[in-house]
Amino acid sequence: MNSTPSTPLTATESAAQDALRAVLDPLTGQDWVSGRQLKSLRVSDGVATVQIALGYPSRSRWTAYSQLIEQALSQVPGIKQVQVTWDTQIQTHAAPRGQAPLPGVKNLIAVASGKGGVGKSTTAVNLALALAAEGARVGLLDADIYGPSQPLMLGLSGKPDSPDGKTITPPINHGIQMMSIGLLIDDKAPTIWRGPMATQALEQLLRLSNWGQTKDEGGQPLDYLIVDMPPGTGDIHLTLSQRAPLTAAVVVTTPQDIALLDARKGLHMFEKVSVPVLGVIENMAVYHCPNCGHEAHIFGEDGGKRLAEETGVPVLGSMPLDLNIRLQADSGKPTMVSEPDGKVGQMYRGMAQRLAAGLSKLPKDYSGKMPGVSVQPKA
Numbered sequence: 001m002n003s004t005p006s007t008p009l010t011a012t013e014s015a016a017q018d019a020l021r022a023v024l025d026p027l028t029g030q031d032w033v034s035g036r037q038l039k040s041l042r043v044s045d046g047v048a049t050v051q052i053a054l055g056y057p058s059r060s061r062w063t064a065y066s067q068l069i070e071q072a073l074s075q076v077p078g079i080k081q082v083q084v085t086w087d088t089q090i091q092t093h094a095a096p097r098g099q100a101p102l103p104g105v106k107n108l109i110a111v112a113s114g115k116g117g118v119g120k121s122t123t124a125v126n127l128a129l130a131l132a133a134e135g136a137r138v139g140l141l142d143a144d145i146y147g148p149s150q151p152l153m154l155g156l157s158g159k160p161d162s163p164d165g166k167t168i169t170p171p172i173n174h175g176i177q178m179m180s181i182g183l184l185i186d187d188k189a190p191t192i193w194r195g196p197m198a199t200q201a202l203e204q205l206l207r208l209s210n211w212g213q214t215k216d217e218g219g220q221p222l223d224y225l226i227v228d229m230p231p232g233t234g235d236i237h238l239t240l241s242q243r244a245p246l247t248a249a250v251v252v253t254t255p256q257d258i259a260l261l262d263a264r265k266g267l268h269m270f271e272k273v274s275v276p277v278l279g280v281i282e283n284m285a286v287y288h289c290p291n292c293g294h295e296a297h298i299f300g301e302d303g304g305k306r307l308a309e310e311t312g313v314p315v316l317g318s319m320p321l322d323l324n325i326r327l328q329a330d331s332g333k334p335t336m337v338s339e340p341d342g343k344v345g346q347m348y349r350g351m352a353q354r355l356a357a358g359l360s361k362l363p364k365d366y367s368g369k370m371p372g373v374s375v376q377p378k379a
């Protein structure tokens, strides 16, 4: 645990470590000592110096987390002052089916839904930006071959570089890397691109992109590559979920989607391929009247909660139907760029943290084990 493991803990340090065991991470429910997030703990002249590296990006929580530690350590005799330094260390999690990892990517996360138009692309881009704002290296793959949205949403255009004529370098805007068929061809893919061609194009976007930093830039991989899935649960989805080393998935739903059982289709698609579903995001759940401030649940309340109870997949968040969310995404500056600290921005950050905290608890290596988070995973 200590940066100098050969030096044994003093009695005060030992007491401090025990006190820290009682502090549970509010998102993972685990303590930072047994989880090995505590990297070093020293007490000298009454000053405790604590270093913690969390497995999920959570910069906006560090001040609150420091207070939890200060409270716990203030009870330890001999400690008068506490200094905490925080860092983020996101681990690689293997794909449940043992597919080879994608070079330059630690974790591959699909954002999907049972049906179209529920807000996958809007949610995917804001989640990706929120993860980056909280301290992660993030990329976004627009897997919608027939109707790419991300070039518009991230304000990216122009052909990407190809350093060797074979691979392509995804451009960066607002701090995240993005690749989309929309950057390579002028119009939407011709409709003659039947299933297999579209699937092949997608595999190439996934595998021929240079994800993460180049060697010259430092060679750091992406912590998360978010995949904005096309609508539906068809061939592209099945192929991607089977062949790509997906670490986990998130399912976006609307309240009517939940009512009409479409959300379950999204969940079952991942169940079939044993990809753990980290949670459901309820989108366009509440309408805030811009004139009178009234809040209305147009399509009913608690659908997400009921779905969670039924399937065991948690609700990561419930997003309002908000004109600004649409206007900002359409203008190439999604809410997480336009108003990253506003009410909606904070909701996206919260969902991103809960998603990443859930992912940090998945097995790093399955070695025959099946995921424990999926909806009744089958072999």
Ligand SMILES: Nc1ncnc2c1ncn2[C@@H]1O[C@H](COP(=O)(O)OP(=O)(O)OP(=O)(O)O)[C@@H](O)[C@H]1O
Residues within 6 Å of the ligand: 113, 115, 116, 117, 118, 119, 120, 121, 122, 123, 144, 147, 149, 229, 230, 231, 232, 283, 284, 319, 320, 321, 322, 323, 325, 326, 327, 329, 330
């Ligand atoms: N919370 C929201 N409030 C207001 N408008 C939203 C919200 N979420 C998404 N939208 C708008 O709804 C429309 C559909 O969203 P989006 O393109 O993200 O859906 P999608 O599920 O990706 O669609 P598709 O299935 O076609 O890929 C867009 O115009 C978007 O700006």
Ligand SMILES: [Mg+2]
Residues within 6 Å of the ligand: 120, 121, 122, 144, 149, 228, 229, 230, 231
């Ligand atoms: Mg979309």
